[in-house]
Amino acid sequence: MTDLAPVKRALLSVSDKTGLVQLGRALAARGVDLVSTGGTAAALRDAGLAVRDVSDLTGFPEMMDGRVKTLHPMVHGGLLALRDDAGHLGAMQDHGIAPIDLLVVNLYPFEATVARGADYAEAVENIDIGGPAMIRAAAKNHGFVSVVTDPEDYAALLAELDAQDGQTTLAFRQRLAQTAYARTGAYDAAVSTWMAGAIGVETPRRRVFAGTLAQPLRYGENPHQRAAFYTDGSDRPGVATATQHQGKxxxxxxxxxxxxxxxxxxxxxxxxGPACAIIKHANPCGVARGDTLTQAYARAFDCDRTSAFGGIIALNMKLDLATAEAISGIFTEVVIAPGADDAAIxxxxxxxxxxxxxTKGLGNPMAPGLAFRQVSGGMLVQDRDNGMILETALQVVTKRAPDADELADLMFAWKVAKHVKSNAIVYVKDLATVGIGAGQMSRVDSTRIAARKSVDMAEVMGLPGALTQGSVVASDAFFPFADGLLAAAxxxxxxxxxxxxxxxDAEVIAAADAAGLAMVFTGQRHFRH
Known part of the structure; x- marks a missing residue:
């Protein structure tokens, strides 16, 4: 292993042709011999560059629809040979193997193929074999070989060659190798995850999660914790795929x-219709619908004006100027919406x-997917909570059934409760939250806290009593005793x-009937820990 390693010959084989021609020209200008395969070689030749085919190197043509082209000692010997080992050098000389100093490879677009709904056979055909094999070989021999797997690293490679007079440093090659192993690991993870789903294996013996760095973060939840943000490659609308227009x-x-x-x-x-959600510390402090987006925001804000300060605001429609002006009335950390008018921006x-x-739209709350959480010594994995209840599935269990307005509020409250930390209690009136109790150890405490906050807000707004008068209530899980229900009443x-x-349940239903309440069962809970 040496510090400086010259780059005299490069093998390029890429599916993503972004920046390929520019890289090829830059390498050729530095006197690097280019070896390539198939479409990559054709693209370089079309640009007027001299390229040697891998088949000339190996003495074998590409075969089996391109499945076999680089799996050959002439390639892997050139990548794996230790340049300071006499035995390796002797083997290279005996068999006419020339060293390969730089490998530029990105893989068949397996993830994109699966994402667009390809069938099983097409997905299998897009599993790259030769690419990962070469990447791993070059990465293992990073003492002498540079391996580049991402067009984003082309500029850094050329800068390194300029700075080191056509050579690369060991530290640079080590960074490239780490990136390379991460790429093949993520690729294998994508294949194994897809295959588990395709063949119906719900709990694979081994499961791998992979991500791509979106940004290093200043710190985590607290300043003493290091952190970074990684994306999973999906195109689901949300914070990971959103465009940030301004701010730090x-x-x-x-x-x-x-x-x-x-x-x-x-x-x-x-x-x-328009809807707005205001979040503080991952819990909603106000959610509402309105005739306009501005009204939806105002009604959500009126649930808990104190907690909304420094919060996050999400809208289900394109942000307009009037709503932007209303939001500007208090300090807000983030506003996220599926679009914004130029005037609002x-x-x-x-x-x-x-x-x-x-964002490019709203997320699909019924979309499948996985959620996972690290625990000491392991990982908990589950389906994401995409449960949804239709009105027709509700079971009326009390003597009195909810009227149409109550039913609309109940369905609204149930959707909100799904996103409140357990034990969750959500009071709703006229399609707006008027009290939210979250994360308490006792459900009755959540019920009382939400009601108490509604009294405080009524006082702020100059209204008598509590905002919860005439409301409906959603509970994310069953009432174990009647006390929580009675507190809501x-x-x-x-x-x-x-x-x-x-x-x-019979005791709770009897209490509801005695209080003149209507109550419906969903048969589905929404714990959120």
Whole structure:
């Protein structure tokens, strides 16, 4: 292993041709001999560059529809040979193997092929074999060989060659090798994950998760924690794929909270009208619909004006100027929406501490996917919570059934409760939250806290009593005792939506009937820990 390693011969074989011709010209100008395969060689020749085919190197043509072209000792010997080992050098001389100093490879677009819905046979055909084999060989021999797997690294490679007079340093090659192994690891992870789904293996014996660095972060949840943001390659609308129009870099907590806000507001279709969700510490502090986006924001804000300060705002429709002006009334960390008018963007441009993100649409709350969480010594993996209940699936369990307005509020409250930390209690009136209790160890405490906050907000707004008078309530899980339901009734609730399933359901139903409440069971819970 040496510090400086010259680059005299390069093998290029890429599916992504971005920057290929420019790289080829730059290498040729530095006196590097170019060896290539198939379409890569054709693209370089079309640009007027002298290229030697891999088949000339190996003495074998590409065969089996291109499946076999680089799997040969002339290639792998050139990549793997230790330049300071007499035995390796002797073997190279005996068999006419020339060294390959630089490998530039990116892989068949397997992830993109699967993402566009390819069938099983096409997906299998897009599993690269020769590419990963060469990448791993070159990365292993990074003491002498540079390996580049991403067009984003072309500029750094050329800068290194200029700085080192046509050579690369060991430190540079080590960084390239680490990136290369990460790429092949992510590629294999994509293949194994797809195959598990394709053949119906729900709990694979081994599971791998991979990501691509989107940005290093200043710190994590707290300043003493290091952190970074990685994307998973999916095109799902949300914080990972959004465009940031202004403001400083998002923090760890910003990203986490913005994701929570956008996932919640995506529950509400634009065709049903404007909706707004305000999030603080990953919990909603106000969610509402309105006749306009401005009204939806105002109604969400009125649920808990204190907590909304410094929060995250998510909208289900394109941000307009009037709503942007209303939002500017208090300090807000992030606003995310599926688009924004030029006037709204210009208005926010004067708010240097506010970040505006726009997406390519709303997320699909019913989309499949995985959620995972690290625990000491392992990982918990589950399907993402894409459960959704239709009105027709509700079971009325009380003597009184909810009327049409109550039913609409119950369905709204249920969607919000799905996104509130357990134990979750959500009061709703006229398609707006009027009290939210989150993350308490006791469900009755969540019920009382939400009601108490509604009293505080009524006082701020100059209204008598509590905002929860005449509301409905959603509970993310069943009431284990009647006390939580009775606390909701005391706060003025008229109807309840909950999963049911408690051994004391009969007792809870009897209490609801005694209080004149309507109650429906969903048969589905939404714990969110």
């Amino acid at each position: 870099e998002l923090s760890y907590n910003n990203i986490n909270d913005t994701d929570a806000a956008f996932e919640l507001v995506s529950e509400f279709l634009p065709t049903d 210009a208005h926010f441009a004067r708010k240097k501490n506010l970040r505006l993100l726009t 005391e706060a003025g609730a008229r109807a309840i939506i909950q999963p049911g399933g408690s051994v004391r």
